[in-house]
Amino acid sequence: MDGLLSTFLFYRRYKTIANNDLMINEKIRDKEVRVIGTEGEQLGIMSSAEALDLAREAQLDLVKISPKANPPVVKIIDYGKYRYEQKRREKENKKKQASSELKEIRMSPNIEANDLNTKSNAARKFLTRGDKVKVTLRFRGREMSHMNQSRHILDDFAETLEDISAVEKPAKTEGRSISLILAPKR
Numbered sequence: 622m623d624g625l626l627s628t629f630l631f632y633r634r635y636k637t638i639a640n641n642d643l644m645i646n647e648k649i650r651d652k653e654v655r656v657i658g659t660e661g662e663q664l665g666i667m668s669s670a671e672a673l674d675l676a677r678e679a680q681l682d683l684v685k686i687s688p689k690a691n692p693p694v695v696k697i698i699d700y701g702k703y704r705y706e707q708k709r710r711e712k713e714n715k716k717k718q719a720s721s722e723l724k725e726i727r728m729s730p731n732i733e734a735n736d737l738n739t740k741s742n743a744a745r746k747f748l749t750r751g752d753k754v755k756v757t758l759r760f761r762g763r764e765m766s767h768m769n770q771s772r773h774i775l776d777d778f779a780e781t782l783e784d785i786s787a788v789e790k791p792a793k794t795e796g797r798s799i800s801l802i803l804a805p806k807r
Contacts, residue, residue: 749805
């Protein structure tokens, strides 16, 4: 009864794990494979059926880790533990990546000097944190007829922040607005 139960659990585990990208257990259909043991030792070249028997004896999984090699390389490991460690490594690598967001600052063409200073201070804060800043000048109604005369507002804004930023994308008209993107200097 115990052998039947372990076989059932083995097959059930095989079916749930088989959805992932690595080939494991019966999915390995190569005639000959190079087998690596549980401690990383070379067990030699053997048929995939023999390798699967070795994995079953150890109550572990047979995983194809290098399918392009000749013959393919398989390893006897606990697949659940392997996947867990792989996900943990991916999380660590993701933490180490520097992520920068794109923050947006919106203004109207008839902005006052104090409001412009407040907006530039906010942009300075975003840039020092390493984020990119999209500065958008929005036009409504009659303001649309004076779009080109208001472009200097964006140029002045970029000029006030040129000590810590560089213009990544110059001012460009997009429908009812003009926007430019500032990136922090490295």
